[in-house]
Amino acid sequence: MSPAEQLKRQAAARAVDLVRSGMKLGLGTGSTAKHFVELLAERVKEGLEVVGVPTSEQTRALAETLGVPLATLDEQPVLDLTVDGADEIGPGLALVKGGGGALLREKIVATASAQMVVIADESKHVATLGTFPLPIEVVDFGVTSIRRSIEKAGKAAGCHGLLTLRRGPDGHVFVTDQGHLILDAAFGVIPDPGLLAARLAEVAGVVEHGLFIGLASRAILAGASGVTVLDR
Ligand code: 5RP
Numbered sequence: 312m313s314p315a316e317q318l319k320r321q322a323a324a325r326a327v328d329l330v331r332s333g334m335k336l337g338l339g340t341g342s343t344a345k346h347f348v349e350l351l352a353e354r355v356k357e358g359l360e361v362v363g364v365p366t367s368e369q370t371r372a373l374a375e376t377l378g379v380p381l382a383t384l385d386e387q388p389v390l391d392l393t394v395d396g397a398d399e400i401g402p403g404l405a406l407v408k409g410g411g412g413a414l415l416r417e418k419i420v421a422t423a424s425a426q427m428v429v430i431a432d433e434s435k436h437v438a439t440l441g442t443f444p445l446p447i448e449v450v451d452f453g454v455t456s457i458r459r460s461i462e463k464a465g466k467a468a469g470c471h472g473l474l475t476l477r478r479g480p481d482g483h484v485f486v487t488d489q490g491h492l493i494l495d496a497a498f499g500v501i502p503d504p505g506l507l508a509a510r511l512a513e514v515a516g517v518v519e520h521g522l523f524i525g526l527a528s529r530a531i532l533a534g535a536s537g538v539t540v541l542d543r
Pocket of ligand 1: 340342397
């Protein structure tokens with residue numbers, strides 16, 4: 312395992328220690344969340360009784376293969392704990408998420424959880440959000456017009472930058488699990504994440520954006536000198 316993957320696994324291992332039998336869990340998406348699901352599956356094999364609600368088809372497939380009991384969010388609408396990765400973790404544990412394209416289900420699942428714990432290597436911890444392009448999930452209608460509205464909304468929140476329609480590794484337009492598209496907004500700096508979130512929420516055609524504000528209550532960050540826990 313590469314040193315970067317080892318750090319992700321260390322953060323995931325700390326999060327698994329928070330899981331108790333009987334818990335209903337939100338299962339995040341991405342390479343760090345994958346470590347959590349793998350470690351959780353080991354505990355399940357040892358007798359831990361949990362039920363997981365996956366935030367993507369990718370995570371559903373992994374958890375199913377590893378034997379983690381699953382439910383839909385409609386079957387388990389109230390969750391105890393969601394563990395997920397992030398693309399950036401800023402002040403107040405405000406997050407940028409959606410690098411893996413699962414931001415909509417991730418936000419719905421996190422909102423349904425009593426607690427959201429974000430796990431990452433310490434490189435994700437930043438002083439100001441925005442270096443990672445902000446993923447914005449939009450409907451598959453009038454994308455050019457929606458893009459212009461997002462640019463206007465961004466400017467109203469002091470954010471300027473190029474919006475790129477996401478494509479998959481095969482070059483085709485990336486389509487989310489919910490059948491939407493993603494515009495990645497390279498703002499560089501997001502001076503006021505709360506204001507930008509409010510402006511984006513007003514744009515017709517924006518389904519959801521990757522700013523997670525007030526959702527994560529804890530961040531577990533793994534670095535060369537060990538694991539750090541930040542609580543909000
Ligand atoms: C998926 C996400 C991921 O949590 C985020 O992209 C971090 O992924 P990774 O752990 O692979 O760096 O938001 O939509």
